[in-house]
Amino acid sequence: MPELAVDKAVEGLGGEGYKFGFSYPERSVVKTRKGLDEEVVREISAAKGEAPWMLEFRLKALESFRKMPMPSWGADLSAIDFDEIYYYSKPLAEQGESWAELPDDIRQTYERIGVPEAERKFLGGVGAQYDSEVVYHKIHADLEAKGVLFMDPESGEREHEDIFRKYFGTIVPPADNKFAALNSAVWSGGSFVYVPKGVKVDIPLQAYFRINTKSFGQFERTLIVVDEGAFVHYIEGCTAPVYSKDSLHSAVVEIVALPGSRVRYSTIQNWSSNVYNLVTKRSKAYENATIEWVDGNIGSKRTMKYPCVILAGEGAHGEVLSVAFAGAGQEQDTGGKMIHLANNTTSVVTSKSISRGGGVATYRGLVKVAPGLTGIKSKVECDALILDPESKSNTYPTMDIKSDDVRIEHEAKVSKISEEELFYLQSRGIEEEEAAKMIVAGFIDPLVKELPMEYAVELNRLIDMSMEGSVG
Amino acid sequence: MMRSDVIASSAVSWIESHRAAAAKAWSELPWPAAKDPLWRYSPPALFESGSYAADGAVDFAAGLSPASERSESGDGAYAEVFRFIDGAPASCCLDASAPKGLSVSLGAEDFPSSAAHFLGGPELTDKLRSRLWAESGPFLGIELGAGAQLEKPLLVDWVDSRRGVYASPVILLRLGEGSRARVIVRWRSPRGSGAAADILLSPALLVEMASGSALELFELAELSHASRLLDFPQAILGNGAELSWTRGFFGCRASRSRLEATLEGEGARLELREACAAGSSQHIELAAKIRHVGAHTWSRVALDGIADGDGSAIASGLLAIDKTATGTDAYLSSRHLSLSPKATVMSMPELAIDTDDLVASHGATVGSVGPDELFYLETRGLSPAQAKAAVAAALLSRLVEKSPAELASHVGELVDEALHG
Numbered sequence: 001m002p003e004l005a006v007d008k009a010v011e012g013l014g015g016e017g018y019k020f021g022f023s024y025p026e027r028s029v030v031k032t033r034k035g036l037d038e039e040v041v042r043e044i045s046a047a048k049g050e051a052p053w054m055l056e057f058r059l060k061a062l063e064s065f066r067k068m069p070m071p072s073w074g075a076d077l078s079a080i081d082f083d084e085i086y087y088y089s090k091p092l093a094e095q096g097e098s099w100a101e102l103p104d105d106i107r108q109t110y111e112r113i114g115v116p117e118a119e120r121k122f123l124g125g126v127g128a129q130y131d132s133e134v135v136y137h138k139i140h141a142d143l144e145a146k147g148v149l150f151m152d153p154e155s156g157e158r159e160h161e162d163i164f165r166k167y168f169g170t171i172v173p174p175a176d177n178k179f180a181a182l183n184s185a186v187w188s189g190g191s192f193v194y195v196p197k198g199v200k201v202d203i204p205l206q207a208y209f210r211i212n213t214k215s216f217g218q219f220e221r222t223l224i225v226v227d228e229g230a231f232v233h234y235i236e237g238c239t240a241p242v243y244s245k246d247s248l249h250s251a252v253v254e255i256v257a258l259p260g261s262r263v264r265y266s267t268i269q270n271w272s273s274n275v276y277n278l279v280t281k282r283s284k285a286y287e288n289a290t291i292e293w294v295d296g297n298i299g300s301k302r303t304m305k306y307p308c309v310i311l312a313g314e315g316a317h318g319e320v321l322s323v324a325f326a327g328a329g330q331e332q333d334t335g336g337k338m339i340h341l342a343n344n345t346t347s348v349v350t351s352k353s354i355s356r357g358g359g360v361a362t363y364r365g366l367v368k369v370a371p372g373l374t375g376i377k378s379k380v381e382c383d384a385l386i387l388d389p390e391s392k393s394n395t396y397p398t399m400d401i402k403s404d405d406v407r408i409e410h411e412a413k414v415s416k417i418s419e420e421e422l423f424y425l426q427s428r429g430i431e432e433e434e435a436a437k438m439i440v441a442g443f444i445d446p447l448v449k450e451l452p453m454e455y456a457v458e459l460n461r462l463i464d465m466s467m468e469g470s471v472g
Numbered sequence: 473m474m475r476s477d478v479i480a481s482s483a484v485s486w487i488e489s490h491r492a493a494a495a496k497a498w499s500e501l502p503w504p505a506a507k508d509p510l511w512r513y514s515p516p517a518l519f520e521s522g523s524y525a526a527d528g529a530v531d532f533a534a535g536l537s538p539a540s541e542r543s544e545s546g547d548g549a550y551a552e553v554f555r556f557i558d559g560a561p562a563s564c565c566l567d568a569s570a571p572k573g574l575s576v577s578l579g580a581e582d583f584p585s586s587a588a589h590f591l592g593g594p595e596l597t598d599k600l601r602s603r604l605w606a607e608s609g610p611f612l613g614i615e616l617g618a619g620a621q622l623e624k625p626l627l628v629d630w631v632d633s634r635r636g637v638y639a640s641p642v643i644l645l646r647l648g649e650g651s652r653a654r655v656i657v658r659w660r661s662p663r664g665s666g667a668a669a670d671i672l673l674s675p676a677l678l679v680e681m682a683s684g685s686a687l688e689l690f691e692l693a694e695l696s697h698a699s700r701l702l703d704f705p706q707a708i709l710g711n712g713a714e715l716s717w718t719r720g721f722f723g724c725r726a727s728r729s730r731l732e733a734t735l736e737g738e739g740a741r742l743e744l745r746e747a748c749a750a751g752s753s754q755h756i757e758l759a760a761k762i763r764h765v766g767a768h769t770w771s772r773v774a775l776d777g778i779a780d781g782d783g784s785a786i787a788s789g790l791l792a793i794d795k796t797a798t799g800t801d802a803y804l805s806s807r808h809l810s811l812s813p814k815a816t817v818m819s820m821p822e823l824a825i826d827t828d829d830l831v832a833s834h835g836a837t838v839g840s841v842g843p844d845e846l847f848y849l850e851t852r853g854l855s856p857a858q859a860k861a862a863v864a865a866a867l868l869s870r871l872v873e874k875s876p877a878e879l880a881s882h883v884g885e886l887v888d889e890a891l892h893g
Contacts, residue, residue, distance in 0.1 A: 372813040395823040395824075397821060404813050406810065406839060410806075410836035413832070414830070416828040
């Protein structure tokens, strides 16, 4: 077996080869001071001119955040200093109606990332968040005409309080965990999506999150409500500049899939290697609803993220498809949770991870079946590739079953790229490095197949880049 | 009263210092909270040991009977029988008929001090484990010299019908280079009187295997329905050592086993099978941590369980592969059947991998007896209850198959009993 050599091109995707690590001078019309206390929370609330109930919600959450301990498990978070972070920075006084209206630096940021081009080509709507606020939001006129709502949550709260308030904070309560509490106290920006009964949104909606400020915390909030029989595919992307100081991204995503609806939520997380990405993503599926999380974790310093589906209605189906790539200095602690609360509910979790250059990839998952249910099926499959002796791979699944009419399966496998596979490809004239890339591409294929074509190409390119020089 | 106080005069300094450290930990550590990661899956209250008194000093000289006087039938099938009745040694042949290469130490005085590495240490952060070491004893050391090969199996038989007693026997099995043996260890309440027995048994079975040794170890726990078992077995395998370890758990109100096996030597091999049947109001947690340290080590771990009524069967297995364990091949399987809507099954098959040169995998299933299986068996004349029991018995068949001939029919009966109440 040839030695797996140290990278020559890229030290992990969030590292040297990271092409989104650029930054522009900081800009803000409102910026809170460093650190977090009640005054900062009140300042954020005042800057938004929001309803009194929301300020109360924030202050309660701040109390929970203070009381709750840091998680005693998972990735190493000991270096986070909550007093060194800026919690709110509003870059512009007003949202732009078009890309042309945005200041040059912000517009160029998104152009370099490729968001306006993607919008022109294949998106039904785009939201772009720069630090704490959404600077651009647009939805196709025909979707708007069908009653589809796609806006920042602040506007959602103001303009559609009936739907927004009914679901906001119900899937992820503020005291759910320390980082959900933090988000609930200082949240800003994100998306609010509502798809009316029977409406199928054929082309994806996308939100793009960008951190520009140093030592910054981005705490966006996403609430997606899909009414009976409706469908939406929502895509989330994220990048940040490479700074010597760490930033924190702690989002909360809540999805409500009402009876017979289907929601797909795709993430390509490509934060720079100085970002702690600690996100709570949870969804609730009612009768015969389907929720799919497609979750690609490429960047960040530490990620802890376990998308969850609460299968609350009979016949509901949940899926998590997760790919994690842990390069040098990265810890990807990811997975999926399926909570079966109704009869005849089914779930599938497929997780693929690759670790190299000393990176740590961990799958952490839960399948829970409430007492006395019938007709429950769940399948969890975790595969991991370790590309060098410095890297680590962990698998921590939990199956908690309190019912007898169940069929639960779990499989996991950890291995390196096998000599036989490399030999086979090399004997057919393929260079060794190319052969290794092909094997990795085949390994993550299940995820790639589920992404819109443009994203699949991008993901393949990213993985390709990260594999550069990994065999030799 | 703590055992360490009762037999403080034993004058075995290394054991005394371990006991003192453990007694300190026991008195200082708080009672574990339900959120304690060590106790996530078993309510600590099930093992509330305050109401169980230490079993007091044991008179090692009394009660021993030579081989010629062994009364219980069937003992002749064994090369040697080490029987403890209510905590006191009742049969232990130390006479001339002892098999060649076998040496035995009974009591703390002669217990090999080189086994100290098993005792104390970081596990003293676990309050209930610290009581085991604080009150450790009686001690039984069984050593097989280099090259010794036993034709017949050895039997260690702990028979307990006491009430309100805490017992923490420490048993060392040490195999010298190239030696081979079969050992059967039983933890049981006597049949018939079993219902009355109520003990908290917290044994430490310590296995140390030198290069090239081979051990077939069969362990069977069948305590009374009121009793509790809190088990901390450990094994260390040297170069090329081969351990085949089968463990069956029946009966107890609550059982919790935390097994740790370390494949230290190059090419060491471990085949571990654990199986349990948890009926109504029974709670069984089987945790196994297999650590691969040596290169080219191999392990196959199977954790099987059945939960019926409102019983709980919980299995957590961890394959931890160190950086040094290149060329490792490890597989963990966990299969569970839930036979009642009120039963609880939890399965946590875990991998922690620090090297790239390996194949490690696990597979886990939790299921019920499906309508197709039921229908198939019912068309062959079985009642639904019989059909369910037949499927469940098939799950436990790995245990029955691996039972030594001397116990095969008894294990079959235990499985039957567990499945038919």
